Amino acid sequence: xxxxxxxxxxxxxxxxxxxxxxxxxxxxxxxxxxxxxxxxxxxxxxxxxxxxxxxxxxxxxxxxxxxxxxxxxxxxxxxxxxxxxxxxxxxxxxxxxxxxxxxxxxxxxxxxxxxxxxxxxxxxxxxxxxxxxxxxxxxxxxxxxxxxxxxxxxxx
Amino acid sequence: xxxxxxxxxxxxxxxxxxxxxxxxxxxxxxxxxxxxxxxxxxxxxxxxxxxxxxxxxxxxxxxxxxxxxxxxxxxxxxxxxxxxxxxxxxxxxxxxxxxxxxxxxxxxxxxxxxxxxx
Numbered sequence: 001x002x003x004x005x006x007x008x009x010x011x012x013x014x015x016x017x018x019x020x021x022x023x024x025x026x027x028x029x030x031x032x033x034x035x036x037x038x039x040x041x042x043x044x045x046x047x048x049x050x051x052x053x054x055x056x057x058x059x060x061x062x063x064x065x066x067x068x069x070x071x072x073x074x075x076x077x078x079x080x081x082x083x084x085x086x087x088x089x090x091x092x093x094x095x096x097x098x099x100x101x102x103x104x105x106x107x108x109x110x111x112x113x114x115x116x117x118x119x120x121x122x123x124x125x126x127x128x129x130x131x132x133x134x135x136x137x138x139x140x141x142x143x144x145x146x147x148x149x150x151x152x153x154x155x156x
Numbered sequence: 157x158x159x160x161x162x163x164x165x166x167x168x169x170x171x172x173x174x175x176x177x178x179x180x181x182x183x184x185x186x187x188x189x190x191x192x193x194x195x196x197x198x199x200x201x202x203x204x205x206x207x208x209x210x211x212x213x214x215x216x217x218x219x220x221x222x223x224x225x226x227x228x229x230x231x232x233x234x235x236x237x238x239x240x241x242x243x244x245x246x247x248x249x250x251x252x253x254x255x256x257x258x259x260x261x262x263x264x265x266x267x268x269x270x271x272x273x274x
Contacts, residue, residue: 020259072168087167091237094166094210095258098237102257105240113210113238115165 005104005149006030006134009056012099013138013147016092021071028144029137036133036148040064043119044093045126048101051109054131054151056100058093060143062120065089067142090116096147104151158203158273159184163193163219164235165211169258173206173235176262181269190214197223197230204272206265207252209236209243217247224251231272235260 010027017023038059046056060068069081069088076084093116101111119126131150138145159182162173170186177183184200187193191213197205205223209216216234223230234247239257247255254268 016259069168073171084168084171087169091166091168091258095237098210098239098258101238102240105242107241109240110242110246111238111240112215115210115212 002153003134005100005151006136008100008103009096009136009147009149010138012096012103013136013145016095016099017140020092020095021068023071023140023142025138025140025145027136028139029135031135031137033133033135033148035128035130036135036150037128038146038148040144040146041121042089043126044089045117045119046093046097047114048097048111048151049114050105050111052101052104052111052151052153055129055148056093056097056150057128057148058089058096059146059148060089064143064145068092086118086120090118157182159200160269161185161187161193161196161200161202161205163187163190163196163205163211163216164208165189166208169208169235173265176265177206177269180266190216190219193219194222197227204231204233204269206233206235206256206269209234209238209247217243217250220247220250220252233268233272235265 017025036057040059042065044058069085072088105111133150136147164170185196187196189212207216233254234252235256237258244255
């Protein structure tokens with residue numbers, strides 16, 4: 001997988017967090033692994049097809065996810081907010097991936113995203129693709145956000 | 157007052173769009189997927205639609221195509237995170253009046269809808 005994909009996702013994540021949540025992300029780590037298996041309890045999985053294909057898996061802890069929802073829909077009562085947490089983190093993942101897809105697609109290519117799917121807890125069973133993965137660790141005032149990028153170019 | 161239909165699978169986005177649009181327009185319904193959007197369009201015949209692209213069942217471009225085929229006068233604005241150039245051209249060719257890329261500012265949304273009725 002191209003190492004430049006990491007910078008595309010870092011820049012997208014910085015931009016979306018600044019615009020949508022008002023939080024400043026910083027880069028913490030970059031590692032490689034064999035599949036986009038997340039290491040934190042709340043995960044959002046997006047599939048990508050088209051000129052580039054694979055999976056992007058976002059991962060965070062529960063407190064981080066709640067903080068994202070609070071920032072996106074302020075002034076909600078706790079019970080209202082609880083029902084919006086999955087929607088909020090799904091949409092943030094969708095926006096980061098969507099913005100990255102603009103750079104990945106370039107002028108003439110098309111990339112489609114599947115709707116985000118959220119999984120919580122350590123008992124989840126998800127089929128992750130066995131694609132070499134870049135694992136980005138980003139950090140902000142809410143805690144750590146992990147982005148697992150497992151992409152391959154069409155025909156590669 | 158003109159009426160609108162919000163189509164987005166994300167509850168937070170529907171909530172935010174409703175808050176923005178209801179400062180000037182009446183939101184008559186919200187749809188959470190493509191098929192629901194088609195049903196609600198036929199039921200409410202709204203004056204405009206804000207339409208997401210990445211959704212379950214039917215995606216936004218398929219919904220756009222079906223709405224515009226049946227109602228060539230339909231006023232549809234795409235509101236999507238997937239703002240690739242080719243995707244934007246495809247949406248405009250299918251009949252979308254504007255394409256707003258998420259994340260968006262409130263003023264950008266209102267300006268797009270205001271323009272539909274100028």
